[in-house]
Amino acid sequence: MRVAIAGIGVAGSYLASRLKREHDVVGFERMRADRHDSICAWGTCRTKMAELCALSGVDFAKYVTHDGRRMRVEVDGQEGFHIGLGGLCTYDKIGLIRDLVDGCEVRYGKAPALADLEAEFDVIVDCTGFHRSYLPRIRDDFYLPTYEHRVEYDSGAPYDDFYIRPFRGMSGYFWYFPLGKNAAHIGAGDYNRAHVDETRRFMEEHGGRITKTVGRPIRLATPGRCMPYSRGKVVGVGESIGTVFPLLGEGIIPSMVCADIFARNVGDVAAYEREVREHFAIYERVFRFVHAKLMGRFSMLRQGFDMLAIYRYMKRNEARFGMDIEMRNLARVARA
Numbered sequence: 001m002r003v004a005i006a007g008i009g010v011a012g013s014y015l016a017s018r019l020k021r022e023h024d025v026v027g028f029e030r031m032r033a034d035r036h037d038s039i040c041a042w043g044t045c046r047t048k049m050a051e052l053c054a055l056s057g058v059d060f061a062k063y064v065t066h067d068g069r070r071m072r073v074e075v076d077g078q079e080g081f082h083i084g085l086g087g088l089c090t091y092d093k094i095g096l097i098r099d100l101v102d103g104c105e106v107r108y109g110k111a112p113a114l115a116d117l118e119a120e121f122d123v124i125v126d127c128t129g130f131h132r133s134y135l136p137r138i139r140d141d142f143y144l145p146t147y148e149h150r151v152e153y154d155s156g157a158p159y160d161d162f163y164i165r166p167f168r169g170m171s172g173y174f175w176y177f178p179l180g181k182n183a184a185h186i187g188a189g190d191y192n193r194a195h196v197d198e199t200r201r202f203m204e205e206h207g208g209r210i211t212k213t214v215g216r217p218i219r220l221a222t223p224g225r226c227m228p229y230s231r232g233k234v235v236g237v238g239e240s241i242g243t244v245f246p247l248l249g250e251g252i253i254p255s256m257v258c259a260d261i262f263a264r265n266v267g268d269v270a271a272y273e274r275e276v277r278e279h280f281a282i283y284e285r286v287f288r289f290v291h292a293k294l295m296g297r298f299s300m301l302r303q304g305f306d307m308l309a310i311y312r313y314m315k316r317n318e319a320r321f322g323m324d325i326e327m328r329n330l331a332r333v334a335r336a
């Protein structure tokens with residue numbers, strides 16, 4: 001098949017790598033090649049990434065920039081605590097994206113018109129992330145604004161491992177993700193829009209040389225809320241159809257898993273949609289839990305079962321999340 005992949009982010013690049021051997025794949029990326037980047041903190045889980053990348057013949061270990069040991073969590077009005085890490089890492093996300101599309105034709109600096117894509121291709125995959133440029137608008141979309149710096153230190157980075165600070169009411173969190181010894185992604189996402197001030201405050205306190213500043217909304221509306229997944233020749237994959245784990249704002253692995261589902265069901269949209277709905281069903285409960293907190297409607301009685309289901313899911317998938325999952329830590333964050 002002739003397949004157009006619109007958007008060369010994590011979902012688009014991974015999908016291209018999985019399809020390029022058997023199909024005629026052309027990628028379209030609206031950023032220019034020399035400016036191509038990925039707005040993200042670049043944190044993920046080593047084991048699951050290694051498994052997914054192996055399916056494309058790529059060794060994920062080559063891209064890892066920091067292996068986490070323990071993550072410091074500070075919650076307003078409570079004592080801080082640590083979460084043991086077993087796989088959580090940062091990696092060179094844009095380097096991997098570039099390598100995954102190696103050997104594929106990619107037309108950079110292009111956001112082509114739908115009619116042009118329809119004339120040339122059998123399938124058009126919308127991997128445009130938050131933009132969802134080729135699918136209908138989502139009626140009840142839900143997203144948080146984010147703001148992030150890449151920071152370098154000549155000496156003495158303020159932290160040597162992952163650090164996060166969830167905001168009151170679980171409205172978002174501040175993050176410090178190390179990228180090796182002397183660099184980090186520092187930023188925040190917040191429904192109540194304190195993300196820019198929180199990031200600036202941290203920079204004022206700790207210093208560092210800002211080499212890049214970015215920001216974009218992150219979609220928390222789950223796949224169950226991002227219908228339709230397809231229209232005509234267009235099929236959505238990745239954050240364009242809501243593959244972000246709402247509790248953590250984690251979208252890298254879920255978007256690659258979504259691309260994997262597409263690759264295994266290529267040519268059968270109904271089977272793809274069914275598998276996406278099944279795989280991401282738990283995200284709906286997670287969203288309900290986060291949304292209730294955000295709207296100030298959280299009660300242990302109403303959301304207690306959701307919290308238990310989320311805990312069980314994360315505990316079962318502890319290795320996939322790359323961190324120790326403990327109920328008391330989930331409760332500490334929920335109490336914030």
Ligand SMILES: Cc1cc2nc3c(=O)[nH]c(=O)nc-3n(C[C@H](O)[C@H](O)[C@H](O)COP(=O)(O)OP(=O)(O)OC[C@H]3O[C@@H](n4cnc5c(N)ncnc54)[C@H](O)[C@@H]3O)c2cc1C
Binds near residue numbers: 028
């Ligand atoms: C600040 C921030 C930090 C984050 N940190 C993490 C993290 O540490 N770990 C994690 O797991 N997740 C994180 N996420 C979420 C994660 O980055 C995304 O969910 C994930 O990258 C989604 O992948 P995607 O390929 O679907 O979309 P994207 O990565 O957004 O890629 C979409 C691509 O499409 C291109 N594009 C857009 N419109 C068009 C068009 N019309 N034509 C052609 N190209 C187009 C864009 O330029 C982009 O390259 C973060 C998100 C943000 C905003």
